[in-house]
Amino acid sequence: QITLKESGPTLVKPTQTLTLTCTFSEFSLITTGVGVGWIRQPPGRALEWLAHIYWNDNKYYSTSLKTRLTITKDTSRNQVVLTMTNMDPVDTATYYCARLNGNNHYSFDYWGPGILVTVSS
Amino acid sequence: DIQMTQSPYSLSASVGDRVTITCRASQSISSNLNWYQQKQGKAPKLLISAASSLQSGVPSRFSGSGSGTDFTLTISSLQPEDFATYYCQQSYHSLTYSFGQGTKLEI
Numbered sequence: 195q196i197t198l199k200e201s202g203p204t205l206v207k208p209t210q211t212l213t214l215t216c217t218f219s220e221f222s223l224i225t226t227g228v229g230v231g232w233i234r235q236p237p238g239r240a241l242e243w244l245a246h247i248y249w250n251d252n253k254y255y256s257t258s259l260k261t262r263l264t265i266t267k268d269t270s271r272n273q274v275v276l277t278m279t280n281m282d283p284v285d286t287a288t289y290y291c292a293r294l295n296g297n298n299h300y301s302f303d304y305w306g307p308g309i310l311v312t313v314s315s
Numbered sequence: 316d317i318q319m320t321q322s323p324y325s326l327s328a329s330v331g332d333r334v335t336i337t338c339r340a341s342q343s344i345s346s347n348l349n350w351y352q353q354k355q356g357k358a359p360k361l362l363i364s365a366a367s368s369l370q371s372g373v374p375s376r377f378s379g380s381g382s383g384t385d386f387t388l389t390i391s392s393l394q395p396e397d398f399a400t401y402y403c404q405q406s407y408h409s410l411t412y413s414f415g416q417g418t419k420l421e422i
Contacts, residue, residue, distance in 0.1 A: 231412070241351075241359065241402055243412040254410050257316050290358055299365040300406035301349040305358035 196220045198230075198291050198306035205312050206281050212311060216274045216291030223249050223269045227296030230274040232265065234287040235308075242287075246294050247274060283313045317341050317405050321415035328420060332393045336418045338386045338403035346382045347407040353417075354399045362401075363388065398422055 202214040216230055223230065231246030245255045245265045255263050264277045274291060288310045292302035318341040328334050338348065346366040351359035361370050363379040366386055376391040390397055403415040 233414075240416045241353075241404075241414040243404075243414060246412070257411065292358075296409065299347065299349065299368070300409045300412075301361050301364040302351075302359070302404070303361045303364075303370070305360070308358055 196293065196304045198293060198304060200289060200291050200306045200309040202289075202309060202311070204310060205314065207315050208282055208313060210281050212276075212278045212281050212285070214276045214278075214289055214291075214309065214311075216276070216306060218272050218274075218291075218293065218306075221293060223247075223267050223272070223274070225249055229294035229296065230267070231292050231294045231302060232274075232276045233290045233292060233302070234285075235290070236284075236287040239287075244278075244289075245276060248294075248296070281313045285311070286313045287311060316411060317344060317407060317413055319403055319405055319413050319415040321401075321403055321418050323418060324416065325419040325421060327422070328393055329422070330393050330395060334390050334393060334420065336388045336401055336420075338381075338388070338415050340384045340386075340405055340407075343383045344405045344407035347405055348379075348381065348386045349404045349406060350379055350388045351402045351404065352397075352399045353402065359402060393420075 198218040229248040232244040247253045247265045262279045288308040290308045292305040295303045320339045348366045350363040353359040367379045400417045400419045
């Protein structure tokens with residue numbers, strides 16, 4: 195059974211750097227066509243894609259946020275890490291990680307439960 | 316960047332109704348369109364990939380169609396558990412993705 199779970203701080207201060215970890219099981223990031231993405235959702239608002247990383251270490255970022263985001267993977271630990279610099283209250287959101295399946299039309303076919311991150315002093 | 320626009324923003328319907336949600340892309344994305352269902356407080360769930368491919372375990376009352384810039388998600392006979400928010404997502408380039416703003420389906 196494929197699972198993903200987000201972990202990290204639930205409260206960060208403005209200007210700080212957020213580091214979130216996605217730990218997954220029952221699939222591998224060395225499998226061709228597989229990736230892990232990060233998506234966020236501010237309270238009461240729509241989903242926003244942030245970044246994703248593929249099995250071949252290719253990385254892609256949201257145009258509007260790319261200067262603040264870094265995504266990396268640790269295949270031996272089945273983890274993907276997202277860092278976001280210079281956090282602001284508008285970045286308050288639930289952050290999800292999800293498996294990106296290139297063998298299923300590049301859809302996010304499995305999701306973690308999400309982690310609510312609040313940005314406040 | 317490709318922009319995705321859903322309509323309507325919200326929709327009121329009754330059990331047994333047939334409902335259609337529309338998603339429009341700012342440029343042609345072929346059939347690279349996925350649909351998700353999100354219930355309150357939960358992570359999204361993939362319903363349909365590649366515009367019309369129903370995922371395993373998803374009831375057959377859900378269907379998707381379209382290609383190019385215009386897509387639809389249809390629920391043929393609403394069930395109580397279908398009241399949720401629905402999102403479309405394009406994966407045209409497999410490089411950068413975007414979601415629609417969501418359609419909230421209410422009783």
